[in-house]
Amino acid sequence: MTDTIFALSSGAPPAAIAVVRVSGPQALELLEALVGPLPDERRLSLRTLRAPGSGELLDRALVVWFAGERSVTGEALVELHLHGGRAVLDAVEAVLADMPGVRRARPGEFTWRAFRNGRLDLVQVESLSDLLRAETEAQRRAALAEEGLSGKVEQWRRALLHLSALVEAALDQSDEDDVPSDRTAIDALGAELIADLGRVLARPGAERLFDGVRVVFAGPPNSGKSSLINALAGREVAITSAIAGTTRDVIEAPVKLGGVAFVLTDTAGLRGAGSDPIERIGIERAERRIAEADLVVWMDETAEPHVRGDRLIRIHPRSDEPGREQAAGLLPVSAVTGEGLGALVALLVERAAQLLPRESELALSRRQREHLARCHEGLLQFRQEPDELIAAEHLRVARQALDDLTGRAGTEDLLDALFATFCIGK
Numbered sequence: 001m002t003d004t005i006f007a008l009s010s011g012a013p014p015a016a017i018a019v020v021r022v023s024g025p026q027a028l029e030l031l032e033a034l035v036g037p038l039p040d041e042r043r044l045s046l047r048t049l050r051a052p053g054s055g056e057l058l059d060r061a062l063v064v065w066f067a068g069e070r071s072v073t074g075e076a077l078v079e080l081h082l083h084g085g086r087a088v089l090d091a092v093e094a095v096l097a098d099m100p101g102v103r104r105a106r107p108g109e110f111t112w113r114a115f116r117n118g119r120l121d122l123v124q125v126e127s128l129s130d131l132l133r134a135e136t137e138a139q140r141r142a143a144l145a146e147e148g149l150s151g152k153v154e155q156w157r158r159a160l161l162h163l164s165a166l167v168e169a170a171l172d173q174s175d176e177d178d179v180p181s182d183r184t185a186i187d188a189l190g191a192e193l194i195a196d197l198g199r200v201l202a203r204p205g206a207e208r209l210f211d212g213v214r215v216v217f218a219g220p221p222n223s224g225k226s227s228l229i230n231a232l233a234g235r236e237v238a239i240t241s242a243i244a245g246t247t248r249d250v251i252e253a254p255v256k257l258g259g260v261a262f263v264l265t266d267t268a269g270l271r272g273a274g275s276d277p278i279e280r281i282g283i284e285r286a287e288r289r290i291a292e293a294d295l296v297v298w299m300d301e302t303a304e305p306h307v308r309g310d311r312l313i314r315i316h317p318r319s320d321e322p323g324r325e326q327a328a329g330l331l332p333v334s335a336v337t338g339e340g341l342g343a344l345v346a347l348l349v350e351r352a353a354q355l356l357p358r359e360s361e362l363a364l365s366r367r368q369r370e371h372l373a374r375c376h377e378g379l380l381q382f383r384q385e386p387d388e389l390i391a392a393e394h395l396r397v398a399r400q401a402l403d404d405l406t407g408r409a410g411t412e413d414l415l416d417a418l419f420a421t422f423c424i425g426k
């Protein structure tokens with residue numbers, strides 16, 4: 001029999017309220033043992049909780065229960081809204097853990113049960129995971145929009161099934177010359193699906209949104225890279241000094257600027273001659289980061305930037321200092337006076353916006369994009385394949401890709417990896 005699981009689903013104690021969730025076949029029995037006769041289903045009710053054996057008073061708390069057909073986990077579910085003190089929680093949890101067949105939940109286990117019982121598909125689970133880890137406004141909106149993917153995938157799946165049915169029918173009829181095959185409908189539906197999937201695939205992915213847009217600060221030693229990163233991050237991320245060659249390794253600082261997640265990367269000052277072997281390794285690393293960056297803040301007024309185009313942001317650093325000629329057209333920025341910092345942030349946010357999914361527009365994760373791309377590819381091959389039997393096989397591959405996307409055909413290791421990212425009580 002399935003275990004009944006419980007966990008604290010709200011934040012760490014002490015808190016005003018601690019919500020303990022219990023899910024599984026014995027959840028209702030357990031609630032009855034704690035509070036006596038059950039209140040109405042889905043009705044938050046004030047009850048006295050007592051330890052089943054001793055009758056000892058545990059807490060007075062709001063309790064609520066849901067039958068399996070209506071709960072998020074698809075099992076009988078109980079919520080105890082306890083006073084959020086550590087001792088209250090300990091006492092109640094000790095009583096729960098003592099009951100036979102009842103144990104503490106593993107991380108993500110409530111969500112895992114919801115998935116197993118068909119309450120959520122994998123895309124919805126991922127959206128939930130993203131929502132829980134969202135730290136910026138943009139991440140929160142993207143996570144909420146991601147939920148819409150599940151419905152979209154279901155539409156595509158139905159359209160694909162319909163398409164397959166048309167193709168099968170055409171195959172059956174191909175022996176009988178007098179029955180025309182439905183080639184026009186098949187072509188139209190195929191083209192529509194390809195276009196629809198293509199549109200979603202063409203959008204920027206969600207990775208940058210959650211992992212942060214990678215901005216590398218590069219320029220000669222002493223140009224003020226580390227000082228500028230410290231000023232933008234509002235904390236001492238890197239050591240700064242008047243000694244040229246202070247920064248040698250790559251230092252990353254995740255920051256939120258203008259509601260967008262960035263990873264600011266400090267690098268060793270770029271110079272050729274005169275640098276020692278360790279500094280040279282630092283410079284090699286800097287060059288690698290520059291090559292991989294989404295954006296590069298180039299802090300050299302004279303030297304030719306190592307990147308071009310949309311990735312490049314040129315500034316005139318240490319702009320407060322007399323004697324440093326302001327190069328024409330470069331944004332003057334000073335880590336000391338704060339001049340130009342706001343303008344630089346605005347520029348970073350503006351450039352980042354081009355790399356990120358548009359607000360509340362559906363953005364795919366790498367995993368989602370891979371499966372969707374496989375589906376798209378299957379459809380393209382289906383359209384080009386003159387042999388109807390082989391074409392039907394391409395369609396099957398496309399359908400399989402969508403099933404992989406929603407987890408209908410989920411492999412265990414993938415599921416383990418995903419659910420392990422959840423916290424206990426979720």
Ligand SMILES: Nc1nc2c(ncn2[C@@H]2O[C@H](COP(=O)(O)OP(=O)(O)OP(=O)(O)O)[C@@H](O)[C@H]2O)c(=O)[nH]1
Pocket residue numbers: 220221222223224225226227228239240241242243244245246247248267268269270317318319320321333334335336337
């Ligand atoms: N006046 C003024 N001084 C600055 C500014 N930014 C940095 N400095 C000074 O310039 C020197 C070098 O600054 P860093 O931030 O260490 O320069 P860096 O580019 O990281 O140097 P390396 O790590 O050696 O490549 C330090 O003495 C800083 O105090 C600025 O905006 N204005």
Ligand SMILES: [Mg+2]
Pocket residue numbers: 225226227238239240246247266267269
């Ligand atoms: Mg430095």
